[in-house]
Amino acid sequence: MSKEPSDRPSDYALGMGAPITRRDFVQGALVGGGALALPGLVGCSHRTVPLRPPAQDQHGYYPPTRTGLRGSHPGAFEAAHALRDGNFHALPLDIGEEYDLIIVGGGISGLSAASFYRQERPNARILILDNHDDFGGHAKRNEVMIDGSMRLLNGGTYAIESPRPYSAVADALLQDIGIQAATLAAQTQKPDFYATLGLSHGIYFDRETFGADHLATGYRQRGWSEFLKGAPLSDAAKRDIERVEAGSVDYLAGLDGRAKKEKLLRMSYLSYLRDVVKVDPSVLSVYQCLTQGWWGVGIDAIGALDAWGADMPGFKGLHLPPGSIPGMGYTPAGFADTGGSVFMHFPDGNASIARGLVRRLIPTAVPGTSIEDLVTARVNYRELDREDAPVRLRLNAIVVGVHHDDPDLTRSRSVRVSYQRDGRVLEVRAKQCILACYNALIPYLVPELPSAQKTAMHEAVKTPLVYTTVALSNWRPFRDLGVHSIYAPGGYHTTVRLNSTVDIGGYHSPRSPDEPNLLAMVRTPCQPGLTEHEQNKVGRAELLATPFETFEREIRDQLRRMLTGTDFDPARDIRAIIVNRWPHGYAPENNPLFDRDLPPGEEHYVRARARFGRIAIANSDAGAGAYTDVAIEQGYRAVFELLGA
Secondary structure, eight states, X not given: OOOOOTTOOOHHHHTTTSSOOOOEEETTEEEOSSOOOOOOOOSOOTTTSOXXXXXGGSTTOOGGGOOEEEESOTTSSHHHHHHHXXXXXXXXXXXXXXXXXXXXXXXXXXXXHHHHHHHHOTTOOEEEEXXXXXXXXXXXXXXXXXXXXXXXXXXXXXXXXXXXXXXXXXXHHHHHTTOOHHHHHHHHBOTTHHHHTTOEEEEEEOHHHHSSXXXXXXXXXXXXXXXXXXXXXXXXXXXXXXXXXXXXXXXXXXXXXXXXXXXXXXXXXXXXXXXXXXXXXXXXXXXXXXXXXXXXXXXXXXXXXXXXXXXXXXXXXXXXXXXXXXXXXXXXSSSTTTOOOOOBOOTXXXXXXXXXXXXXXXXXXXXXXXXXXHTTOXXXXXXXXXXXXXXXXXXXXXXXXXXXXXSSTTTOOOEXXXXXXXXXXXXXXXXXXXXXXXXXXXXXXXXXXXXHHHHHHHTOOOEEEEXXXXXXXXXXXXXXXXXXXXXXXXXXXSEEEEOOOBOBTTBOOOOSTTSOEEEEEEEOOOOTTSOHHHHHHHHHHHHHHOOHHHHHHHXXXXXXXXXXXXXXXXXXXXXXXXXXXXXXXXXXXXXXTTSOOOOTTOSHHHHHTOOBTTEEXXXXXXXXXXXXXXXXXXXXXXXXXXHHO
């Protein structure tokens, strides 16, 4: 629920009437914030529904620049929800198209699968269907033009980054599209730029949670007493924060490394801070949201061992040994055990990987030849679905059914795929099919699946989250306050940061605070006190019920309060808002607080991804990891399951 301080300014003062785009185009039609409901289309034909060029073939179609509600945008999911609820009934029209492979889902996993399939069968004809108005799935590109300058930000997947080194399969695919991650990172990343201006991290204490509004600046750069001076916390709480952040006490003295890890494995990070470190209760409120960017839930639902693996504060004195312990049965989902992969961030996040894959599959759609010119290339969406092309990518196509042509899988020779697009339900065929969409949807697309496999798929409860992009006329207020990122444990958005500084090809990040810049804000709706997946479900329902107007008002008011003391004016300085809403966000990973320990091969995601006749499963859910390398590897596995069959 949003908070309503007594001195909240009027909507006019916040700029709610300012001339920014608050609506979006869905499949070629302008709609408001309400959802499109198109269930129950029966017996559609070319005679009853006038033909017109699909949206992606129309002049000016360019979804990366759209604002308002993005991510799972209006029009991208309603038919799927109707199918789930048993309210979608339609007789598809067979349009006579036949392919070697149809891929459902144009995200990183689906695009990777298409690339792997073409490597093995260069003459194959492939159709990729995606429900969104853009390709890339969670690798979403936000492109904003401000005063003639292009500004880019990720609306989803942020970077080439994983707790594990990239596998040979994933690394080879990146290199095939021109991404030498380590070399490129060294040449393009400017991680210390804001620090050279004297800007640091800050913590914003809001009065609803802590009793007074206060921005503490200089996190881990100033002395703790100086950093927390003026913070609305007791002296005891301030001492406890310093103890958590900088202390070297071994709170599990007397136990060896293995025993310490086993103890941390079964307790939440909240329990560790409260019961082992024994901090003041108000300190728990400071740290409650610290894990949300990683897992989408707070410290009450994340294990202490995972928090250590992600380098959260409070474990320095334990001197835990790196590496997994044989026989322990669990490795924390952080970097402490392997060192992780190379880190590489494109200005638009991993949307550049999706663009590179599309360039490889459909060269005429993405101009240019190098990874440097990829970032600023303007995709020609009319080239994505050419009738004479070996690979076709069809957007705004919500798949609603996938069936073998014969119930006896041993006799089946093809797969029928039906999808809704522009008010019609159409059907195409292929020799094989890869489902690179959410696990939760697949049981409804393929009702013939074995019941045990459906049950396993429903265990993949994805994490809802929001990546918000805010375009600012300038970023002088951040310079004046001495911060480039702010953690707000009680805020509507819990993190706010200036856009990362990256220069690649013809794209250059702003250097002067007088230049326009983008803010990245993150919200992960959850309800502390429930299990992780129950929190996910509550958060998902909240996201789907929240209109853009609510997001906009909360964004404007939060920035106004955070930047108090500067000349920031939300009505004047905010130029655009893009709310990338992902009700089904991160793929679920094992959580030892709530998930059962199962032998290798018996995990729900392994059982869920089993090949079903001519249908294989490829997505990050199938690898139980919310990382790009997982999505790539699952695309590879699915392809070779089909080719081996």
